[in-house]
Amino acid sequence: MNDFIQACIDANEEIAKAFEKGFDTSWYEKTEVGAGGDVSSRLDLFAEEVFFKHLSSFGEIESEESGIMGEGEIKIIIDPIDGSSNALSLFPYYGTSVARVNEEGILDAAVVCNLANGDLFIKSENEAVLQGKLFSNNFxxxxxxxxSEIGLFEKAYAHPLLVAALDKAGLKFRAPGAIALSLAYAHTVEYVLFVGMFRIYDFAAGLALCEGLEVIVEQDYVIVSKDKSVLEKIEAIVSALEDE
Structure with a gap:
Protein backbone atom coordinates (compact mmCIF):
# COMPACT_ATOMS: atom_id res chain seq x y z
CA MET A 1 0.00 0.00 0.00
CA ASN A 2 1.63 3.29 -1.06
CA ASP A 3 1.68 6.34 1.19
CA PHE A 4 -1.09 8.18 -0.68
CA ILE A 5 -3.53 5.27 -0.56
CA GLN A 6 -2.75 4.73 3.11
CA ALA A 7 -3.38 8.43 3.83
CA CYS A 8 -6.78 8.14 2.12
CA ILE A 9 -7.61 5.11 4.24
CA ASP A 10 -6.48 6.90 7.40
CA ALA A 11 -8.76 9.86 6.57
CA ASN A 12 -11.74 7.58 5.99
CA GLU A 13 -11.10 5.75 9.23
CA GLU A 14 -10.95 9.03 11.16
CA ILE A 15 -14.29 10.11 9.67
CA ALA A 16 -15.82 6.69 10.34
CA LYS A 17 -14.71 6.82 13.99
CA ALA A 18 -16.36 10.23 14.35
CA PHE A 19 -19.58 8.80 12.92
CA GLU A 20 -19.51 5.97 15.46
CA LYS A 21 -20.13 8.54 18.20
CA GLY A 22 -23.34 9.65 16.48
CA PHE A 23 -24.00 12.55 14.16
CA ASP A 24 -23.18 15.89 15.74
CA THR A 25 -26.16 18.23 15.58
CA SER A 26 -23.95 20.95 14.06
CA TRP A 27 -23.33 18.77 10.99
CA TYR A 28 -26.91 19.36 9.85
CA GLU A 29 -26.36 23.10 9.48
CA LYS A 30 -26.28 24.33 5.90
CA THR A 31 -23.61 26.89 5.01
CA GLU A 32 -23.19 28.20 1.45
CA VAL A 33 -23.04 26.97 -2.12
CA GLY A 34 -19.81 25.03 -2.61
CA ALA A 35 -17.53 24.78 -5.63
CA GLY A 36 -19.62 21.92 -7.02
CA GLY A 37 -22.82 23.98 -7.02
CA ASP A 38 -24.57 22.33 -4.07
CA VAL A 39 -25.10 23.86 -0.64
CA SER A 40 -22.48 22.49 1.74
CA SER A 41 -23.41 21.16 5.16
CA ARG A 42 -21.17 21.27 8.21
CA LEU A 43 -20.83 17.51 7.73
CA ASP A 44 -19.30 18.04 4.27
CA LEU A 45 -16.92 20.63 5.67
CA PHE A 46 -15.93 18.41 8.61
CA ALA A 47 -15.00 15.58 6.23
CA GLU A 48 -13.18 18.02 3.93
CA GLU A 49 -11.08 19.24 6.85
CA VAL A 50 -10.09 15.66 7.70
CA PHE A 51 -9.07 14.94 4.11
CA PHE A 52 -7.09 18.17 3.89
CA LYS A 53 -5.17 17.21 7.03
CA HIS A 54 -4.23 13.81 5.62
CA LEU A 55 -3.74 14.63 1.93
CA SER A 56 -2.52 18.23 1.59
CA SER A 57 1.14 17.17 1.72
CA PHE A 58 0.63 15.20 -1.51
CA GLY A 59 -0.48 18.10 -3.71
CA GLU A 60 -3.22 20.57 -4.58
CA ILE A 61 -6.69 19.51 -3.48
CA GLU A 62 -9.78 20.29 -5.52
CA SER A 63 -12.83 19.76 -3.33
CA GLU A 64 -16.51 19.83 -4.17
CA GLU A 65 -17.02 22.06 -1.16
CA SER A 66 -14.22 24.66 -1.03
CA GLY A 67 -12.69 24.37 -4.50
CA ILE A 68 -8.89 24.63 -4.78
CA MET A 69 -7.01 24.12 -1.54
CA GLY A 70 -3.24 24.03 -1.04
CA GLU A 71 -0.74 23.74 -3.85
CA GLY A 72 1.40 21.29 -5.78
CA GLU A 73 1.93 19.73 -9.20
CA ILE A 74 -0.24 16.75 -8.29
CA LYS A 75 -4.03 17.35 -8.19
CA ILE A 76 -6.22 15.51 -5.72
CA ILE A 77 -9.96 15.59 -6.48
CA ILE A 78 -12.25 14.87 -3.54
CA ASP A 79 -15.91 14.61 -2.73
CA PRO A 80 -15.66 14.69 1.07
CA ILE A 81 -19.10 13.14 1.51
CA ASP A 82 -20.64 11.36 -1.46
CA GLY A 83 -24.36 11.18 -0.74
CA SER A 84 -24.44 13.75 2.06
CA SER A 85 -28.25 13.97 1.94
CA ASN A 86 -28.33 10.23 2.58
CA ALA A 87 -25.90 10.60 5.46
CA LEU A 88 -27.86 13.41 7.09
CA SER A 89 -31.02 11.31 6.73
CA LEU A 90 -29.18 8.31 8.27
CA PHE A 91 -29.87 6.33 5.10
CA PRO A 92 -26.96 3.84 4.87
CA TYR A 93 -25.56 4.67 1.44
CA TYR A 94 -22.95 7.40 1.71
CA GLY A 95 -19.21 7.62 1.56
CA THR A 96 -16.19 9.46 0.20
CA SER A 97 -14.39 9.78 -3.11
CA VAL A 98 -10.73 10.61 -3.79
CA ALA A 99 -8.81 10.63 -7.10
CA ARG A 100 -5.20 11.63 -7.77
CA VAL A 101 -4.00 13.12 -11.05
CA ASN A 102 -0.21 13.13 -11.54
CA GLU A 103 2.03 15.77 -13.12
CA GLU A 104 1.35 14.36 -16.61
CA GLY A 105 -2.40 14.72 -16.15
CA ILE A 106 -2.96 10.96 -15.70
CA LEU A 107 -5.33 9.71 -13.03
CA ASP A 108 -3.12 7.20 -11.23
CA ALA A 109 -4.92 6.48 -7.95
CA ALA A 110 -8.49 6.36 -6.67
CA VAL A 111 -10.17 5.49 -3.39
CA VAL A 112 -13.92 5.22 -2.82
CA CYS A 113 -15.30 4.27 0.58
CA ASN A 114 -18.81 3.36 1.72
CA LEU A 115 -18.79 4.78 5.23
CA ALA A 116 -22.13 3.13 6.01
CA ASN A 117 -20.80 -0.43 5.79
CA GLY A 118 -17.01 0.01 5.59
CA ASP A 119 -16.59 -1.19 1.99
CA LEU A 120 -13.36 0.21 0.57
CA PHE A 121 -12.27 0.24 -3.09
CA ILE A 122 -8.75 1.24 -4.12
CA LYS A 123 -7.01 1.62 -7.47
CA SER A 124 -3.30 2.30 -7.90
CA GLU A 125 -1.43 2.84 -11.16
CA ASN A 126 -0.93 -0.37 -13.16
CA GLU A 127 -2.68 -2.45 -10.50
CA ALA A 128 -6.10 -4.08 -10.45
CA VAL A 129 -8.87 -2.64 -8.30
CA LEU A 130 -8.89 -4.09 -4.80
CA GLN A 131 -11.72 -4.26 -2.31
CA GLY A 132 -11.57 -4.44 1.45
CA LYS A 133 -12.99 -3.04 4.66
CA LEU A 134 -12.09 -0.11 6.86
CA PHE A 135 -10.02 -1.04 9.94
CA SER A 136 -8.75 -4.16 8.17
CA ASN A 137 -5.54 -4.75 6.27
CA ASN A 138 -7.07 -7.50 4.16
CA PHE A 139 -7.73 -6.66 0.50
CA SER A 148 -27.19 -9.07 -11.64
CA GLU A 149 -30.90 -8.27 -11.55
CA ILE A 150 -30.88 -4.50 -11.05
CA GLY A 151 -29.10 -1.40 -12.26
CA LEU A 152 -28.43 1.84 -10.41
CA PHE A 153 -29.96 5.01 -11.87
CA GLU A 154 -28.64 8.13 -10.19
CA LYS A 155 -30.87 11.23 -10.35
CA ALA A 156 -33.78 9.10 -11.54
CA TYR A 157 -36.18 11.47 -9.75
CA ALA A 158 -35.42 14.17 -12.31
CA HIS A 159 -36.20 12.04 -15.37
CA PRO A 160 -39.70 10.52 -15.21
CA LEU A 161 -39.91 9.82 -18.95
CA LEU A 162 -36.64 7.90 -18.84
CA VAL A 163 -37.84 6.01 -15.77
CA ALA A 164 -40.94 4.94 -17.69
CA ALA A 165 -38.87 3.94 -20.74
CA LEU A 166 -36.49 1.80 -18.68
CA ASP A 167 -39.43 0.12 -16.99
CA LYS A 168 -41.02 -0.61 -20.37
CA ALA A 169 -37.73 -2.13 -21.53
CA GLY A 170 -37.61 -4.39 -18.48
CA LEU A 171 -34.53 -2.69 -17.01
CA LYS A 172 -34.99 -2.72 -13.24
CA PHE A 173 -33.09 -0.20 -11.16
CA ARG A 174 -32.63 1.41 -7.77
CA ALA A 175 -31.74 5.07 -7.17
CA PRO A 176 -29.55 5.13 -4.04
CA GLY A 177 -28.17 8.67 -4.34
CA ALA A 178 -24.36 8.54 -4.32
CA ILE A 179 -22.78 8.31 -7.77
CA ALA A 180 -19.18 7.48 -6.78
CA LEU A 181 -20.42 4.59 -4.64
CA SER A 182 -22.72 3.38 -7.42
CA LEU A 183 -19.79 3.33 -9.84
CA ALA A 184 -17.71 1.45 -7.27
CA TYR A 185 -20.41 -1.26 -7.25
CA ALA A 186 -20.72 -1.32 -11.06
CA HIS A 187 -19.20 -4.80 -11.27
CA THR A 188 -21.99 -6.26 -9.15
CA VAL A 189 -25.04 -4.62 -10.77
CA GLU A 190 -26.43 -4.83 -14.31
CA TYR A 191 -25.67 -1.20 -15.13
CA VAL A 192 -25.07 2.25 -13.68
CA LEU A 193 -26.78 5.23 -15.30
CA PHE A 194 -26.42 8.91 -14.50
CA VAL A 195 -28.24 11.65 -16.38
CA GLY A 196 -27.38 15.24 -15.56
CA MET A 197 -24.48 17.67 -15.45
CA PHE A 198 -21.10 15.94 -15.43
CA ARG A 199 -19.02 17.13 -12.46
CA ILE A 200 -15.48 15.90 -12.00
CA TYR A 201 -15.93 15.50 -8.23
CA ASP A 202 -18.68 12.93 -8.79
CA PHE A 203 -16.92 10.81 -11.38
CA ALA A 204 -13.11 10.98 -11.22
CA ALA A 205 -12.59 8.22 -8.66
CA GLY A 206 -15.68 6.16 -9.49
CA LEU A 207 -14.91 5.81 -13.19
CA ALA A 208 -11.34 4.79 -12.37
CA LEU A 209 -12.82 1.74 -10.63
CA CYS A 210 -14.76 0.70 -13.75
CA GLU A 211 -11.88 -0.83 -15.68
CA GLY A 212 -12.93 -3.86 -17.70
CA LEU A 213 -16.50 -2.60 -18.09
CA GLU A 214 -18.28 -0.98 -21.01
CA VAL A 215 -18.39 2.79 -20.42
CA ILE A 216 -20.01 5.71 -22.23
CA VAL A 217 -19.29 9.23 -20.96
CA GLU A 218 -21.13 12.15 -22.54
CA GLN A 219 -21.61 15.71 -21.36
CA ASP A 220 -25.05 15.01 -19.93
CA TYR A 221 -25.07 11.27 -19.21
CA VAL A 222 -22.85 8.38 -18.16
CA ILE A 223 -23.62 4.69 -18.70
CA VAL A 224 -21.58 1.75 -17.37
CA SER A 225 -22.32 -1.96 -17.79
CA LYS A 226 -20.68 -5.37 -17.91
CA ASP A 227 -22.84 -6.17 -20.94
CA LYS A 228 -22.31 -4.20 -24.14
CA SER A 229 -25.82 -5.02 -25.37
CA VAL A 230 -27.33 -3.55 -22.18
CA LEU A 231 -25.16 -0.47 -22.55
CA GLU A 232 -26.27 0.05 -26.15
CA LYS A 233 -29.92 -0.55 -25.26
CA ILE A 234 -29.83 2.13 -22.57
CA GLU A 235 -27.93 4.56 -24.80
CA ALA A 236 -30.58 4.14 -27.50
CA ILE A 237 -33.34 4.89 -24.97
CA VAL A 238 -31.55 7.97 -23.62
CA SER A 239 -30.77 9.26 -27.14
CA ALA A 240 -34.33 8.75 -28.32
CA LEU A 241 -35.69 10.83 -25.46
CA GLU A 242 -33.12 13.58 -26.07
CA ASP A 243 -34.22 13.77 -29.72
CA GLU A 244 -37.88 14.27 -28.83
Whole structure:
Protein backbone atom coordinates (compact mmCIF):
# COMPACT_ATOMS: atom_id res chain seq x y z
CA MET A 1 0.00 0.00 0.00
CA ASN A 2 1.63 3.29 -1.06
CA ASP A 3 1.68 6.34 1.19
CA PHE A 4 -1.09 8.18 -0.68
CA ILE A 5 -3.53 5.27 -0.56
CA GLN A 6 -2.75 4.73 3.11
CA ALA A 7 -3.38 8.43 3.83
CA CYS A 8 -6.78 8.14 2.12
CA ILE A 9 -7.61 5.11 4.24
CA ASP A 10 -6.48 6.90 7.40
CA ALA A 11 -8.76 9.86 6.57
CA ASN A 12 -11.74 7.58 5.99
CA GLU A 13 -11.10 5.75 9.23
CA GLU A 14 -10.95 9.03 11.16
CA ILE A 15 -14.29 10.11 9.67
CA ALA A 16 -15.82 6.69 10.34
CA LYS A 17 -14.71 6.82 13.99
CA ALA A 18 -16.36 10.23 14.35
CA PHE A 19 -19.58 8.80 12.92
CA GLU A 20 -19.51 5.97 15.46
CA LYS A 21 -20.13 8.54 18.20
CA GLY A 22 -23.34 9.65 16.48
CA PHE A 23 -24.00 12.55 14.16
CA ASP A 24 -23.18 15.89 15.74
CA THR A 25 -26.16 18.23 15.58
CA SER A 26 -23.95 20.95 14.06
CA TRP A 27 -23.33 18.77 10.99
CA TYR A 28 -26.91 19.36 9.85
CA GLU A 29 -26.36 23.10 9.48
CA LYS A 30 -26.28 24.33 5.90
CA THR A 31 -23.61 26.89 5.01
CA GLU A 32 -23.19 28.20 1.45
CA VAL A 33 -23.04 26.97 -2.12
CA GLY A 34 -19.81 25.03 -2.61
CA ALA A 35 -17.53 24.78 -5.63
CA GLY A 36 -19.62 21.92 -7.02
CA GLY A 37 -22.82 23.98 -7.02
CA ASP A 38 -24.57 22.33 -4.07
CA VAL A 39 -25.10 23.86 -0.64
CA SER A 40 -22.48 22.49 1.74
CA SER A 41 -23.41 21.16 5.16
CA ARG A 42 -21.17 21.27 8.21
CA LEU A 43 -20.83 17.51 7.73
CA ASP A 44 -19.30 18.04 4.27
CA LEU A 45 -16.92 20.63 5.67
CA PHE A 46 -15.93 18.41 8.61
CA ALA A 47 -15.00 15.58 6.23
CA GLU A 48 -13.18 18.02 3.93
CA GLU A 49 -11.08 19.24 6.85
CA VAL A 50 -10.09 15.66 7.70
CA PHE A 51 -9.07 14.94 4.11
CA PHE A 52 -7.09 18.17 3.89
CA LYS A 53 -5.17 17.21 7.03
CA HIS A 54 -4.23 13.81 5.62
CA LEU A 55 -3.74 14.63 1.93
CA SER A 56 -2.52 18.23 1.59
CA SER A 57 1.14 17.17 1.72
CA PHE A 58 0.63 15.20 -1.51
CA GLY A 59 -0.48 18.10 -3.71
CA GLU A 60 -3.22 20.57 -4.58
CA ILE A 61 -6.69 19.51 -3.48
CA GLU A 62 -9.78 20.29 -5.52
CA SER A 63 -12.83 19.76 -3.33
CA GLU A 64 -16.51 19.83 -4.17
CA GLU A 65 -17.02 22.06 -1.16
CA SER A 66 -14.22 24.66 -1.03
CA GLY A 67 -12.69 24.37 -4.50
CA ILE A 68 -8.89 24.63 -4.78
CA MET A 69 -7.01 24.12 -1.54
CA GLY A 70 -3.24 24.03 -1.04
CA GLU A 71 -0.74 23.74 -3.85
CA GLY A 72 1.40 21.29 -5.78
CA GLU A 73 1.93 19.73 -9.20
CA ILE A 74 -0.24 16.75 -8.29
CA LYS A 75 -4.03 17.35 -8.19
CA ILE A 76 -6.22 15.51 -5.72
CA ILE A 77 -9.96 15.59 -6.48
CA ILE A 78 -12.25 14.87 -3.54
CA ASP A 79 -15.91 14.61 -2.73
CA PRO A 80 -15.66 14.69 1.07
CA ILE A 81 -19.10 13.14 1.51
CA ASP A 82 -20.64 11.36 -1.46
CA GLY A 83 -24.36 11.18 -0.74
CA SER A 84 -24.44 13.75 2.06
CA SER A 85 -28.25 13.97 1.94
CA ASN A 86 -28.33 10.23 2.58
CA ALA A 87 -25.90 10.60 5.46
CA LEU A 88 -27.86 13.41 7.09
CA SER A 89 -31.02 11.31 6.73
CA LEU A 90 -29.18 8.31 8.27
CA PHE A 91 -29.87 6.33 5.10
CA PRO A 92 -26.96 3.84 4.87
CA TYR A 93 -25.56 4.67 1.44
CA TYR A 94 -22.95 7.40 1.71
CA GLY A 95 -19.21 7.62 1.56
CA THR A 96 -16.19 9.46 0.20
CA SER A 97 -14.39 9.78 -3.11
CA VAL A 98 -10.73 10.61 -3.79
CA ALA A 99 -8.81 10.63 -7.10
CA ARG A 100 -5.20 11.63 -7.77
CA VAL A 101 -4.00 13.12 -11.05
CA ASN A 102 -0.21 13.13 -11.54
CA GLU A 103 2.03 15.77 -13.12
CA GLU A 104 1.35 14.36 -16.61
CA GLY A 105 -2.40 14.72 -16.15
CA ILE A 106 -2.96 10.96 -15.70
CA LEU A 107 -5.33 9.71 -13.03
CA ASP A 108 -3.12 7.20 -11.23
CA ALA A 109 -4.92 6.48 -7.95
CA ALA A 110 -8.49 6.36 -6.67
CA VAL A 111 -10.17 5.49 -3.39
CA VAL A 112 -13.92 5.22 -2.82
CA CYS A 113 -15.30 4.27 0.58
CA ASN A 114 -18.81 3.36 1.72
CA LEU A 115 -18.79 4.78 5.23
CA ALA A 116 -22.13 3.13 6.01
CA ASN A 117 -20.80 -0.43 5.79
CA GLY A 118 -17.01 0.01 5.59
CA ASP A 119 -16.59 -1.19 1.99
CA LEU A 120 -13.36 0.21 0.57
CA PHE A 121 -12.27 0.24 -3.09
CA ILE A 122 -8.75 1.24 -4.12
CA LYS A 123 -7.01 1.62 -7.47
CA SER A 124 -3.30 2.30 -7.90
CA GLU A 125 -1.43 2.84 -11.16
CA ASN A 126 -0.93 -0.37 -13.16
CA GLU A 127 -2.68 -2.45 -10.50
CA ALA A 128 -6.10 -4.08 -10.45
CA VAL A 129 -8.87 -2.64 -8.30
CA LEU A 130 -8.89 -4.09 -4.80
CA GLN A 131 -11.72 -4.26 -2.31
CA GLY A 132 -11.57 -4.44 1.45
CA LYS A 133 -12.99 -3.04 4.66
CA LEU A 134 -12.09 -0.11 6.86
CA PHE A 135 -10.02 -1.04 9.94
CA SER A 136 -8.75 -4.16 8.17
CA ASN A 137 -5.54 -4.75 6.27
CA ASN A 138 -7.07 -7.50 4.16
CA PHE A 139 -7.73 -6.66 0.50
CA UNK A 140 -8.91 -8.91 -2.30
CA UNK A 141 -10.09 -8.78 -5.90
CA UNK A 142 -13.31 -6.79 -6.13
CA UNK A 143 -16.58 -8.67 -5.93
CA UNK A 144 -18.45 -9.32 -9.17
CA UNK A 145 -21.84 -10.80 -10.01
CA UNK A 146 -22.74 -12.76 -13.12
CA UNK A 147 -26.44 -12.73 -12.31
CA SER A 148 -27.19 -9.07 -11.64
CA GLU A 149 -30.90 -8.27 -11.55
CA ILE A 150 -30.88 -4.50 -11.05
CA GLY A 151 -29.10 -1.40 -12.26
CA LEU A 152 -28.43 1.84 -10.41
CA PHE A 153 -29.96 5.01 -11.87
CA GLU A 154 -28.64 8.13 -10.19
CA LYS A 155 -30.87 11.23 -10.35
CA ALA A 156 -33.78 9.10 -11.54
CA TYR A 157 -36.18 11.47 -9.75
CA ALA A 158 -35.42 14.17 -12.31
CA HIS A 159 -36.20 12.04 -15.37
CA PRO A 160 -39.70 10.52 -15.21
CA LEU A 161 -39.91 9.82 -18.95
CA LEU A 162 -36.64 7.90 -18.84
CA VAL A 163 -37.84 6.01 -15.77
CA ALA A 164 -40.94 4.94 -17.69
CA ALA A 165 -38.87 3.94 -20.74
CA LEU A 166 -36.49 1.80 -18.68
CA ASP A 167 -39.43 0.12 -16.99
CA LYS A 168 -41.02 -0.61 -20.37
CA ALA A 169 -37.73 -2.13 -21.53
CA GLY A 170 -37.61 -4.39 -18.48
CA LEU A 171 -34.53 -2.69 -17.01
CA LYS A 172 -34.99 -2.72 -13.24
CA PHE A 173 -33.09 -0.20 -11.16
CA ARG A 174 -32.63 1.41 -7.77
CA ALA A 175 -31.74 5.07 -7.17
CA PRO A 176 -29.55 5.13 -4.04
CA GLY A 177 -28.17 8.67 -4.34
CA ALA A 178 -24.36 8.54 -4.32
CA ILE A 179 -22.78 8.31 -7.77
CA ALA A 180 -19.18 7.48 -6.78
CA LEU A 181 -20.42 4.59 -4.64
CA SER A 182 -22.72 3.38 -7.42
CA LEU A 183 -19.79 3.33 -9.84
CA ALA A 184 -17.71 1.45 -7.27
CA TYR A 185 -20.41 -1.26 -7.25
CA ALA A 186 -20.72 -1.32 -11.06
CA HIS A 187 -19.20 -4.80 -11.27
CA THR A 188 -21.99 -6.26 -9.15
CA VAL A 189 -25.04 -4.62 -10.77
CA GLU A 190 -26.43 -4.83 -14.31
CA TYR A 191 -25.67 -1.20 -15.13
CA VAL A 192 -25.07 2.25 -13.68
CA LEU A 193 -26.78 5.23 -15.30
CA PHE A 194 -26.42 8.91 -14.50
CA VAL A 195 -28.24 11.65 -16.38
CA GLY A 196 -27.38 15.24 -15.56
CA MET A 197 -24.48 17.67 -15.45
CA PHE A 198 -21.10 15.94 -15.43
CA ARG A 199 -19.02 17.13 -12.46
CA ILE A 200 -15.48 15.90 -12.00
CA TYR A 201 -15.93 15.50 -8.23
CA ASP A 202 -18.68 12.93 -8.79
CA PHE A 203 -16.92 10.81 -11.38
CA ALA A 204 -13.11 10.98 -11.22
CA ALA A 205 -12.59 8.22 -8.66
CA GLY A 206 -15.68 6.16 -9.49
CA LEU A 207 -14.91 5.81 -13.19
CA ALA A 208 -11.34 4.79 -12.37
CA LEU A 209 -12.82 1.74 -10.63
CA CYS A 210 -14.76 0.70 -13.75
CA GLU A 211 -11.88 -0.83 -15.68
CA GLY A 212 -12.93 -3.86 -17.70
CA LEU A 213 -16.50 -2.60 -18.09
CA GLU A 214 -18.28 -0.98 -21.01
CA VAL A 215 -18.39 2.79 -20.42
CA ILE A 216 -20.01 5.71 -22.23
CA VAL A 217 -19.29 9.23 -20.96
CA GLU A 218 -21.13 12.15 -22.54
CA GLN A 219 -21.61 15.71 -21.36
CA ASP A 220 -25.05 15.01 -19.93
CA TYR A 221 -25.07 11.27 -19.21
CA VAL A 222 -22.85 8.38 -18.16
CA ILE A 223 -23.62 4.69 -18.70
CA VAL A 224 -21.58 1.75 -17.37
CA SER A 225 -22.32 -1.96 -17.79
CA LYS A 226 -20.68 -5.37 -17.91
CA ASP A 227 -22.84 -6.17 -20.94
CA LYS A 228 -22.31 -4.20 -24.14
CA SER A 229 -25.82 -5.02 -25.37
CA VAL A 230 -27.33 -3.55 -22.18
CA LEU A 231 -25.16 -0.47 -22.55
CA GLU A 232 -26.27 0.05 -26.15
CA LYS A 233 -29.92 -0.55 -25.26
CA ILE A 234 -29.83 2.13 -22.57
CA GLU A 235 -27.93 4.56 -24.80
CA ALA A 236 -30.58 4.14 -27.50
CA ILE A 237 -33.34 4.89 -24.97
CA VAL A 238 -31.55 7.97 -23.62
CA SER A 239 -30.77 9.26 -27.14
CA ALA A 240 -34.33 8.75 -28.32
CA LEU A 241 -35.69 10.83 -25.46
CA GLU A 242 -33.12 13.58 -26.07
CA ASP A 243 -34.22 13.77 -29.72
CA GLU A 244 -37.88 14.27 -28.83
Missing amino acids: HARHTSSA
